Amino acid sequence: xxxxPAFEHTDVPRPARYYTEPAFEDVLGLPMxxxxxxxxxxxxxxxxxxxxxxxxxxxxxxxxxxDFIAPEAPGFGETPLPSWLRSFDDLxxxxxxxxxxxxxxxxxxxxxxxxxxxxxEFAAFYPRRLKSLTLITPVGLRLEDEPGVxxxxxxxxxxxDRLFKDKTVMQEWLPDPENFDEGVHLYAxxxxxxxxxxxxxxxxALERRLKRLTCPALVxxxxxxxxxxxxxSDKFAEVLPGGRLVRIPGTGHEPLLERPRELADHIIxxxxxxxx
Amino acid sequence: MNKLRFYAFHLMPxxxxxxxxxxxxxxxxxxxxxxxxxxxxVLYNEYIDQLVAAEKFGYDGVGVNEHHAxxxxxxxxPNIIAAMLVQxxxxxxxxxxxxxxxxxxxxxxxxxEIAMLDVISGGRIISGFVRGIGCEYFNNPVAPADxxxxxxxxxxxxxxxxxxxxxxxxxxxxxxxxxxxIIPKCIQQPHPPIWIPGQGSLETLQFxxxxxxxxxxxxxxxxxxxxxxxxxxxxxxxxxxxxxxNMFNACVPTYVAETDAQAHREAKAHLSWVFNTGLKIPDQxxxxxxxMSNKSFRNFMTQLQKGKVKPxxxxxxxxxxxDRYIIVGSPETVKNQxxxxxxxxxxxGMIGAGSPFGPMPNWMVMKNMQLYAEEVxxxxxxxxxxxxxxxxxxxxxxxxxxxxxxxxxxxxxxxSRVTGGMELVDHRLSHVAEVIxxxxxxxxxxxxxxxx
Numbered sequence: 001x002x003x004x005p006a007f008e009h010t011d012v013p014r015p016a017r018y019y020t021e022p023a024f025e026d027v028l029g030l031p032m033x034x035x036x037x038x039x040x041x042x043x044x045x046x047x048x049x050x051x052x053x054x055x056x057x058x059x060x061x062x063x064x065x066x067d068f069i070a071p072e073a074p075g076f077g078e079t080p081l082p083s084w085l086r087s088f089d090d091l092x093x094x095x096x097x098x099x100x101x102x103x104x105x106x107x108x109x110x111x112x113x114x115x116x117x118x119x120x121e122f123a124a125f126y127p128r129r130l131k132s133l134t135l136i137t138p139v140g141l142r143l144e145d146e147p148g149v150x151x152x153x154x155x156x157x158x159x160x161d162r163l164f165k166d167k168t169v170m171q172e173w174l175p176d177p178e179n180f181d182e183g184v185h186l187y188a189x190x191x192x193x194x195x196x197x198x199x200x201x202x203x204x205a206l207e208r209r210l211k212r213l214t215c216p217a218l219v220x221x222x223x224x225x226x227x228x229x230x231x232x233s234d235k236f237a238e239v240l241p242g243g244r245l246v247r248i249p250g251t252g253h254e255p256l257l258e259r260p261r262e263l264a265d266h267i268i269x270x271x272x273x274x275x276x
Numbered sequence: 277m278n279k280l281r282f283y284a285f286h287l288m289p290x291x292x293x294x295x296x297x298x299x300x301x302x303x304x305x306x307x308x309x310x311x312x313x314x315x316x317x318v319l320y321n322e323y324i325d326q327l328v329a330a331e332k333f334g335y336d337g338v339g340v341n342e343h344h345a346x347x348x349x350x351x352x353x354p355n356i357i358a359a360m361l362v363q364x365x366x367x368x369x370x371x372x373x374x375x376x377x378x379x380x381x382x383x384x385x386x387x388x389e390i391a392m393l394d395v396i397s398g399g400r401i402i403s404g405f406v407r408g409i410g411c412e413y414f415n416n417p418v419a420p421a422d423x424x425x426x427x428x429x430x431x432x433x434x435x436x437x438x439x440x441x442x443x444x445x446x447x448x449x450x451x452x453x454x455x456x457x458i459i460p461k462c463i464q465q466p467h468p469p470i471w472i473p474g475q476g477s478l479e480t481l482q483f484x485x486x487x488x489x490x491x492x493x494x495x496x497x498x499x500x501x502x503x504x505x506x507x508x509x510x511x512x513x514x515x516x517x518x519x520x521x522n523m524f525n526a527c528v529p530t531y532v533a534e535t536d537a538q539a540h541r542e543a544k545a546h547l548s549w550v551f552n553t554g555l556k557i558p559d560q561x562x563x564x565x566x567x568m569s570n571k572s573f574r575n576f577m578t579q580l581q582k583g584k585v586k587p588x589x590x591x592x593x594x595x596x597x598x599d600r601y602i603i604v605g606s607p608e609t610v611k612n613q614x615x616x617x618x619x620x621x622x623x624x625g626m627i628g629a630g631s632p633f634g635p636m637p638n639w640m641v642m643k644n645m646q647l648y649a650e651e652v653x654x655x656x657x658x659x660x661x662x663x664x665x666x667x668x669x670x671x672x673x674x675x676x677x678x679x680x681x682x683x684x685x686x687x688x689x690x691x692s693r694v695t696g697g698m699e700l701v702d703h704r705l706s707h708v709a710e711v712i713x714x715x716x717x718x719x720x721x722x723x724x725x726x727x728x
Contacts, residue, residue, distance in 0.1 A: 086422075153304065153414065155560055180581065184574045190565035191421055198419035198566075 012078050013181040018054035022078050027098045033078035034071035034098070038063030041131070041275050042104050045070045046095075046122075048113030049151075049193040050186070051173070051257070052077035058256045061264035066108075066271065071098060073118065075192020085195055088121040088203065095122050099129070108271050112136040112256060113228070114193055116236075117203070124209035132274040133217045134267055137253050138236055139228050142202040146229045150201075152194060162227040165252030166259075173257055210239050217243045218270045220255060220263065227253040278664055280618055280656035281522070281625040283371065284330035284632075284645065285339040287349035288323045288357070289554055290316060291635035296553040296589070303346035303411040304561045310347070320350075322638045324360055329642065331368040333649035336663040337402065339371035339627060341473070344379075344408070345415040348554035355389040362397040369665055370397060373471050373492055373627075374404025377434065378426035379416040383451060384458060387434040391462045399463035399671025404471040404492065405431055410567040411557060421566025424479075426450050438467040463672045471525070476504030477572060484523070485511035492525040492627055495551070495588065497599035501526050502621045509622070522624035528617065529628045530603045532610045532647050542640060543604045548593050549634035551601070556589040607651035614652070 022033035035055055043066040045059070052072055062068045073091060075081030084090070095118070099107060108131050111119025116138020123133050151159065156175070164170035175182060217240040221233030230247075237245035246266060251258045293299065293310040300306070327338040340357045343349035351357055354372045361370050370393070375386045394401040407427045413420040429448045433456070436446070442457030462468055473492040474480040481504065484491050491508055493501045505524050512519035529547055533539035563573065579585045586595070596602045603613045614626070630648030632641040654661050673679040690703040705711040 086419075150414075152564055153560060155558055180577065184570065184577060187563070187565060187568075187573050188570045191570070192565075194419055194565040195421050198413075198421070199417040 011181075012053065013179070013185050015054050015182075018056050020055040022053075022072065024078075025098055025101055027094055027101065030074065030080065030082055030094065032071055032074075032094065032098055034069055034102075035059070036067070036069045036102075038066050038068045040066040041108055041271055042067045042106075043069065043108040043110065043271060044099065044104065045110040045112065046115030046118045047072065047076065048115050049076075049189065052189065056256065056260070058260035058264055061260060062267065065268045069102065069104070071095070073115075073192070075195070076189050081188070081192050081195075085192075088118055088196055091118055091196065092121045092125050096126055096129075105129070106131050108132045108134070108274070110134040110136065110267065111138060113139060113253065114197065116140065117197070117206075120206055120210060120236075121203070123213055124206060127212045127214060130213070130215045132215050132271060133213065133240070134220065134270065135218070135233070135236055135240075136220045136255055136263070137222050137225055137228060137233060138219070139197075139201070139232060140203055140206055141232060141235050141239065142200075142204060143229060143231050143235060146231055147201075148229045148232070149227060151227065152190070152198070159227075163253045164258060165222065165224050165226070166250055169254075169258045173254075207239050211241060213241050216270070216274050217241070218266075219243055219245045220266060221245060221247045222251040222253055222255060223247055223249050224251075225253045278336075278657045280614070280623070281336035281525075281664065282629045282648075282653055282656075283337045283339050283525070283625060283627045284327055284333075284335045284630065285341075285373075285527075285628045286323050286327055286632055287341070287343070287550075287554075288320065288351050289550075289634060290319060290347045290350050291549070291553075293347055296556045299556065301557050301561055302348055302554055303557050304414050306347060308345075316350070323632065324357065324364070326632050326638070326641050326645070327361055328364045329645060331365045333645050334653060334661065334663060335368065335630075335649070336625070336665065337369040337371055338365075339373045339402075339404075341373050341404070342376045342406070342408065344376075344412045346411065348550075355386075355393060358393050358401070359396075362393055362400070365400075367400070367666065367670070368663075369400050369402055371402035371471060372404055373402065373473055374406040376406050376408030376412060377430035378423045379408050379412055379418055380430075382453070383430035383433050384437055384453060384456065386430075387437040388458050388460075390434075390468060391438065391458060391460050394462040394464055394468050395460045398674065399468075401462075401464070401468045402471055402490075403468040404473055405434075406473050409557075409562065410564045411561045413564050413567065414561065419566060420564040422450065423567060424569070428483075435467060435470075438462055473527075474504070476500065476507065478507065481508045481511050484508060485515055485519075488512075488517075488523070490523050490525065493527050495527055495529075495555075495601055497601055498617060498620060499599070500585070501623075505621050505623065520624070521622060524621070524623045525625035525627050526617065526621055526623040527627040528600065528603055529633045530610060530614070530626070530630055530648070530652075531633075531644055532605065532607055532630065532652055533644070534606065534647075536605045536609055539604045539606060539609075542644075543602075543636075544593050546634035546636040546640075547596065547602050547604065551588045551591050551596060553589075554634065607647070610648075610652050611655045614656070 020035055022035050024031040024033055059070055072079040074085050106129055109119050116135040117140030120140050123130055160170055160174060219233050219237040221230055233245060237243040248255050248259050248262050255263045290311060292315060330338050340351055340354040342351060342354045344352050358370050358372050377383050377386055390401055390403045407423050429450050433446050433451055437456050437458045443455045446453040446456050470489040471492050472484050472489050473494055475494055493504055509519050531539055531543035533542050600617060603610055630645050673682050691700040694701050
């Protein structure tokens with residue numbers, strides 16, 4: 001079965017640090033890249049709009065205790081972008097199919113930033129496939145009084161500045177302006193993000209649909225998120241039935257890179273608790 | 277036929293905002309708090325007067341275009357300005373170059389408005405289609421990634437709406453219209469001339485060649501315009517025809533004054549403003565994600581990196597002159613440089629020739645236009661000095677008498693049954709008592725109701 005026609009497959013540059021070779025799963029004709037390591041509770045993380053292709057320390061920490069799987073969404077990392085992909089619905093179907101093929105019956109699902117929106121969409125459509133849902137500085141709901149900054153209007157330096165509260169950590173993750181191929185690749189990844197999120201920057205139906213969720217839910221917010229208002233994680237915690245909110249000190253929008261140890265500890269503790 | 281056609285083009289800028297050094301951009305993020313509608317009123321009306329004046333100065337056409345949420349070009353609806361020009365001119369062609377067709381919910385609105393303009397103007401409309409620059413996608417609810425596909429489909433829909441008899445159903449990927457049946461239809465058949473402004477991408481050139489449309493280059497250095505024109509000629513040849521020179525319009529702001537020195541003194545600040553201030557646009561506004569394909573983005577960045585192209589906001593006045601983004605000088609200089617330019621690129625028309633640009637005051641615009649019309653344009657005209665459009669019959673009869681003589685009575689006269697009556701009555705005669713009711717005819721032979 002394949003409903004995916006030809007897609008633009010270009011050579012994807014490899015980051016200098018933390019790059020690992022992904023595995024590929026043919027999902028309805030689309031070779032979806034994913035990385036998997038560890039054993040324990042099957043746990044999937046849906047990434048945000050950036051920092052792809054890497055097995056970052058945070059992933060390694062989760063893989064020490066969990067069967068940890070990090071797929072790359074179409075147009076991100078090494079998964080090509082099919083021309084028809086236009087919405088989170090398309091992505092949700094791909095995720096369901098991917099999990100099925102990887103033998104993941106019931107999972108713990110983690111979503112970060114844009115991946116938090118993708119995870120919420122998945123949870124709304126397949127609530128019974130989830131053992132738990134964890135959202136890290138997610139986006140996807142409407143904050144009526146506080147639309148926040150528009151990520152697509154930020155210059156690259158402004159975007160980096162707003163992503164990180166911890167500027168020491170930020171310095172480690174600044175893109176190399178001399179790396180031409182990486183620059184072009186980042187434009188492509190942002191283009192994929194814009195396919196999903198350009199207009200509107202929220203899904204009103206999520207507030208209604210997420211009420212179907214029966215599994216435990218954890219929202220992890222930043223101490224001070226200058227990209228997505230803190231009110232967004234507050235609202236997710238309100239919307240998710242039984243949703244709990246923790247904020248990690250010292251973090252902005254990027255807890256995965258800013259405080260990987262604390263973040264991993266929170267998540268491992270939560271998942272272990274749910275599993276028991 | 278004349279050697280060259282001259283089109284007066286207006287962006288209709290609003291220049292009263294802080295200098296370039298103090299703003300991030302004159303598009304997208306520059307607040308409309310700087311817009312004073314009372315000053316806007318004066319500007320708009322001056323600008324319209326300037327384009328109207330182009331007819332009596334003897335230009336070949338006038339042009340307006342669509343941009344949103346910026347101070348460089350304040351015509352979010354160019355068709356509205358075109359409507360005013362239609363009413364205030366009598367013969368000159370009017371180009372809407374163009375409407376940004378992917379941006380709107382229903383492309384038929386553009387088809388309808390252009391058709392209205394074409395009918396009311398007597399077939400004087402040139403219809404341009406554009407995607408809109410990247411910036412426009414921040415204030416229209418359309419994803420930049422959909423822009424190319426929506427452009428192609430909107431174009432196909434509009435052309436079919438103009439050419440095929442309605443009603444028909446449109447079932448597209450992006451637009452669905454259960455009943456396409458636009459009224460009015462265009463006077464120019466099968467449709468008004470189509471102009472495509474572009475930046476020389478291969479996709480655009482192939483599209484133009486395939487449809488035999490007219491190309492309009494946006495502000496560019498001479499070498500780049502030449503490369504694009506050569507590319508288009510090649511694409512036309514590939515399709516088995518030789519491209520007519522009037523398929524090629526270059527866009528070169530041109531200013532003429534009594535001497536070279538005087539021309540530079542008068543034009544320098546205003547023409548520089550167009551590039552350095554009006555087009556001060558950060559990359560993230562210019563190429564929102566998905567606006568360019570990965571391939572186009574890579575090509576463009578490669579050119580930037582090699583220093584082959586430079587962001588327009590960074591071009592100095594000397595660079596603008598040297599690369600022939602603009603032409604400025606005495607009548608002799610301008611005539612010579614225009615001649616060389618046209619020879620080099622093979623253009624049939626110049627857009628923005630002797631046109632208003634930037635914050636140039638009205639008196640200076642009019643001075644330029646008059647001098648341009650008297651000193652430059654005749655050099656490129658036949659001995660009679662007429663624009664080409666005045667050598668052919670108008671596209672539509674200009675008077676009731678001419679219409680009656682050329683087209684006779686309508687094939688279907690307006691007829692209806694008057695209340696209580698049995699016969700269809702021709703409305704031209706429905707007020708004539710003996711026609712409505714022959715019994716009222718006083719003895720004479722009453723004229724019968726006829727279908728005309």
